[in-house]
Amino acid sequence: MKATVFHGARDVRVETVPDPAIANPGDAIVRVVNAAICGSDLWPYRGTAPWQPGARLGHEFTGVVEAVGSGVHAVRAGDFVAAPFSFSDGSCAFCRAGLQTSCEHAGFWGGQENDGGQGEFVRVPFADATLVRIPDAVRADERKRVAALALTDVMGTGFHGAKAAGVSAGGTAVVIGDGAVGLCGVIAARYLGAERIVSVGHHPARLEMAQGFGATDVVDSNDPDAAEKIKEITGGTSAVVEAVGQQSSLDLALAVVRDGGTVSFVGVPWGMSTVDFRRLFGGNVALRGALAPVRAYLPELMDALAAGTIDPSPVFTHRLPLPGSPDGYRAMDQREAIKVCLDVSAA
Known part of the structure; x- marks a missing residue:
């Protein structure tokens, strides 16, 4: 064969x-x-x-x-x-x-x-x-x-990310990453009934696709003010899906999740070396994942x-x-x- x-x-x-x-x-x-x-x-x-x-x-x-x-x-x-x-x-x-x-x-x-x-x-x-x-x-x-x-x-992994983050009907979700898993995370958040879904990435065509999948807002991850813009849109969200697997995306996820919330990381980790344990501890933030x-x-x-x-x-x-x-x-x-x-x- x-x-x-x-x-x-x-x-x-x-x-x-x-x-x-x-x-x-x-x-x-x-x-x-x-x-x-x-x-x-x-x-x-x-x-x-x-x-x-x-x-x-x-x-x-x-x-x-x-x-x-x-x-x-x-x-x-x-x-x-x-x-x-x-x-x-x-x-x-x-x-x-x-x-x-x-x-x-x-x-x-x-x-x-x-x-x-x-x-x-x-x-x-x-x-x-x-x-x-x-x-x-x-x-x-x-x-x-x-x-x-x-x-x-990818769809199963995106779904796992949304479930692990606690995305729920009527809630808000942030999905970081505009690759296939991140886009499927948007589909999953919509399927689970999230009312507001923020897709974060840096490829305009992919962010447009995310909107077609149900994202209500998009944010350019390369914008130095991305974290503040996400928090302004959401007012703070308890459900964040990290679908990239890089240090910068994990840091952004921890920056935008509100106290008591959950970050699920389902991007295959590559280059991740540190976790802000003070942020997890001080904000009662849960970090969940990963292999779906x-x-x-x-x-x-x-x-x-x-x-x-x-x-x-x-x-x-x-x-x-x-x-x-x-x-x-x-x-x-x-x-x-x-x-x-x-x-x-x-x-």
């Missing part, structure tokens, strides 16, 4: 790799229909994460079940399914508590040991606990089918997508065939694309 393989900084290639096969009774083989390139994939691409040549890439995919092991009962061949960015056994204490990313047997797609989502086929361990069936109404609708891909990571248990949210989000309540499909600004994935990486690296959808096979 063909798959995207990491060879070094800014060197990813689509090449032939071994086909996956059922290894355990709980396995399923999924033929990938759509896969995504994530902002976190750019860390190895840029050479800032220590990946080894030969690693598979991609942790977001939807596809059709081709075969199942003898122990699989929840899905069957022909089902159209979504896979969260990590697999889990569904039976340990963490899974039962809805924290599947801490599962005792959890793993992540790609790397040296597992199939990556950016390939033609994926072996899925713990298929019954990991895979979520996509409704026929979504499968039949091209726009919703692409939107379902976002649920496997997307599997816990997938059924609710899938129902919302099918009902037309959410639609994160616009975050995919570029669509390419699987052989074009190196071009997709370049487009995201150069900020030409927010997120890339790879069309791998027919649904």
Whole structure:
């Protein structure tokens, strides 16, 4: 089969790799229909994460079940399914508590040991606990089918950020970051009923997209007075989502949250080194996060997508065939694309 393989900084290639096969009774083989390139994939691409040549890439995919092991009962061949960015056994204490990313047997797609989502086929361990069936109404609708891909990571992560921050109906939310996760955080805040939503970023086109998703106000994060402007708009908010993962965005989040509020950080941390513990202590501010248990949210989000309540499909600004994935990486690296959808096979 063909798959995207990491060879070094800014060197990813689509090449032939071994086909996956059922290894355990709980396995399923999924033929990938759509896969995504994530902002976190750019860390190895840029050479800032220590990946080894030969690693598979991609942790977001939807596809059709081709075969199942003898122990699989929840899905069957022909089902159209979504896979969260990590697999889990569904039976340990963490899974039962809805924290599947801490599962005792959890793993992540790609790397040296597992199939990556950016390939033609994926072996899925713990298929019954990991895979979520996509409704026929979504499968039949091209726009919703692409939107379902976002649920496997960025939409689920944005939703986790909004939930962890305590966004509630009639309330106010601030979402820092105008990447795919931040934009999905705006969608989530709107879905949860926030009355006022402030999107903070520095790309005008993305902030305009945030307004289309339900942001009532936008603030340029590069403005030296950004914190004061946010506080002026909100009058102080108890729910702040940090969706970037950098020191400056965390500092801004702590500056604008009001006493007694919560900052949830769901941007993959890169370069964060300090936390203003005096601010947390003196203001009774909670800092929560981070790695989203997307599997816990997938059924609710899938129902919302099918009902037309959410639609994160616009975050995919570029669509390419699987052989074009190196071009997709370049487009995201150069900020030409927010997120890339790879069309791998027919649904």
